[in-house]
Amino acid sequence: MSPSHHGTEPVFDVTGVTKVYTSGEVEVRALAGIDLQLFAGEIAVLLGPSGSGKSTLLNIIGGLDRATSGSVLFNGRDLTDFSDRQLTRFRRDHIGFVFQFYNLIPSLTAWENVSLVTEVARDPMTPDEALAMVNLTDRMSHFPAQLSGGEQQRVAIARAIAKRPEVLLCDEPTGALDSKTGVIVLEALTRINTEFGTTTAIITHNAGIQQIAHRVFQFLDGRIASMHVNEARIAATEVEW
Numbered sequence: 001m002s003p004s005h006h007g008t009e010p011v012f013d014v015t016g017v018t019k020v021y022t023s024g025e026v027e028v029r030a031l032a033g034i035d036l037q038l039f040a041g042e043i044a045v046l047l048g049p050s051g052s053g054k055s056t057l058l059n060i061i062g063g064l065d066r067a068t069s070g071s072v073l074f075n076g077r078d079l080t081d082f083s084d085r086q087l088t089r090f091r092r093d094h095i096g097f098v099f100q101f102y103n104l105i106p107s108l109t110a111w112e113n114v115s116l117v118t119e120v121a122r123d124p125m126t127p128d129e130a131l132a133m134v135n136l137t138d139r140m141s142h143f144p145a146q147l148s149g150g151e152q153q154r155v156a157i158a159r160a161i162a163k164r165p166e167v168l169l170c171d172e173p174t175g176a177l178d179s180k181t182g183v184i185v186l187e188a189l190t191r192i193n194t195e196f197g198t199t200t201a202i203i204t205h206n207a208g209i210q211q212i213a214h215r216v217f218q219f220l221d222g223r224i225a226s227m228h229v230n231e232a233r234i235a236a237t238e239v240e241w
């Protein structure tokens with residue numbers, strides 16, 4: 001059940017993107033020319049060795065960082081032309097981020113952490129709805145310290161999706177979790193993808209996770225070494241690593 005790409009414009013159309021980080025005299029070429037498209041409703045998994053540029057690319061398409069050269073079209077508009085203010089607005093309106101470490105506010109409950117986002121979004125779900133999507137209805141009034149790692153990550157996912165973003169960008173979302181807990185987090189991500197059609201990109205070091213993807217991109221030395229379409233996706237519950 002791969003989303004059909006025929007005749008559809010990509011959500012993201014990345015062409016010739018390079019990124020060079022300069023610190024003092026040292027230049028690091030993090031991206032050496034990336035061409036990639038992400039289509040509406042797909043789950044893309046990005047694999048590759050440490051330092052191959054996965055996070056750099058995710059940060060650029062999410063508007064957290066800027067390309068050195070190349071173009072990054074989001075629904076036809078080039079992010080590389082955006083002012084800082086436009087980029088901030090783009091992120092706020094369209095992108096949900098999930099990182100390895102959950103970045104929850106310790107003094108706020110799960111519900112309150114999610115409500116920080118729903119208070120400022122244009123067309124949010126309620127914190128209750130967002131937490132129900134990740135099966136945390138019975139943990140809403142817990143503080144982060146009272147939640148397991150997997151539960152905290154699910155709060156972070158609820159926070160990311162509460163504004164109904166078109167795109168969810170996940171950088172090692174299961175990186176700090178054991179496989180059993182990680183699977184529950186993956187179930188939440190696949191459920192959101194199925195129910196809302198959220199275009200989802202997931203960076204991971206766990207090769208097993210690629211089985212939930214519609215398409216898999218393999219990074220190497222700042223380039224995409226290969227891409228394949230997953231003909232036989234499996235459910236998150238079947239994933240092992």
Ligand SMILES: Nc1ncnc2c1ncn2[C@@H]1O[C@H](COP(=O)(O)OP(=O)(O)OP(=O)(O)O)[C@@H](O)[C@H]1O
Pocket residue numbers: 021022023028029030048049050051052053054055056057219
């Ligand atoms: N802010 C920065 N300043 C300088 N160099 C950076 C910066 N961010 C990333 N790099 C360098 O760019 C290269 C690509 O890093 P990136 O984090 O994108 O790789 P990655 O594939 O996501 O790796 P990992 O799997 O370890 O997260 C690396 O050599 C990294 O050291």
